[in-house]
Amino acid sequence: MAEPLLEFRDVRAGYGDSVVLDGVSFSVAEGAGMALLGRNGVGKSTLIQTIMGFTQFLSGTIVWRGREIQTVKPHLRARLGIGWVPQERDIFRSLTVEENLVVVARSGAWDVARVYDLFPRLKERRENKGNQLSGGEQQMLAIGRTLMTNPTMLLLDEPLEGLAPIIVEELGESIRKMVREAGMTLMLVEQHAEVALEMTDSAIILERGRIVHEAPSQELVNDQATLDRYIGLNISA
């Protein structure tokens, strides 16, 4: 079996004294997509932030392309090819749309033109400041901004959260297009389990900081009992 791109081995991490992730292990192969599911507050964002190095790391190992990275600084992890899209979007508000893209650019297949191609709305708004965008536009910009770093793996933390249904449709289509065309490795956190499962190969379900279920996405889609049990009402996408 090929070496995984990213692997967690028994990782414990949290904030200050509180342990949020309590022994998490999983691996993602290059080019594969993994859905990260679970209810509010179970530790999905904490897992993503632990990949980036923003949490208090307690024990375990994080391996990227065969190399341990748990002590590597966040900006260097980003430069290794880990592309984080924060849940809060966190657009740089005093920068224009285009500056938000250019400021983090690293050379590769993604450039401003290609991002505008994927999200034509951003092109229309290129001169606007980051704080003058709608929620959907902010999410597009957050994704486009991370693509500008030309990552090998994209960490999408609830990209569809809080958006109007019509925008969810449009953005979901763009994300599908992006994943399909670029063949990018993807970790997708979503409350809309159906959307996430349809875009990924495998899925893990988190509950109170532990992985409680792991399955191929195709299988989990039809496993209503498991979805009901761990994700409950959120399945109604």
Next chain:
Amino acid sequence: MSTLIAVLFDGLSYGMLLFLLSVGLSVTLGLMNFTNLAHGAFAMLGGYVTYALVELAGWPFLATLPFAFIVTAIIAAGFEVVLFRRIYKSGELNQVLLTIGVVFASYAVAAFFFGTVHHSVELPGYLKGFVEIGALKLPSYRIFLVVVALLITTVLVGVLEYTRFGAMVRAAVDNGKVASGLGLNISVIFALTFALGSGLAGLGGALAINILFIDPNFGFHVLVPVLIVVSIGGLGSIWGSFVAAAALGIFDVVGKFLFPEVGAFLIYLFMVVILFFRPNGLFARR
């Protein structure tokens, strides 16, 4: 009439000097949230660099100015890396105590090397005289100050607003965590920003020698008007510092000219009135 214009111009050029001395502090205080009372000590360093090069090494005055900037910027970057970055997150009191300690130390070091006397430098002939425009007689050096300040302002605004480095600084300030999560090395960005701001103070110090003189107390003396400029202008705003420094300079000089008995107090009155109506300064960034 021409006397009034001459006095106004005097004030304006003094204000431009204050601007050079304070704009760096506005950046570190406003953008990086770092209370750097050692800013005046860096200005003094630049002043002594120019003094030493002109008076002791015989360099022409103009040639020393880039060195006043560069030497100060490099030494300030050293302080940032070794000392200051450790206290960015540890509260204003710690920042005030450490940086005021640096000012005391700078006094001792300056007194050791240059003595406690006032120093000034010999200006080249073309900066010593006056330029006559009709009935108006303006000192060449003051004109030079205004030109340099306008040039620096243009360059600074250009760098911060229109270069990728400027965008990186603004991004790091907007959200340092996200900036680093996207691959920006914010420690380096902040160190460079700090060096840039301190280097400008060094340049200001060098240009101030022939207006304010330089002695080991410079770091303390200059702190008062500089803090007034920054608080009136609003933290982190280059235009704010520019307008506040120009207004303060004019107010101070014109005030002393019109009301010599109370002149020295007018700048404090000016500050109190402005902060009463605009507690965050004229152009607060946040």
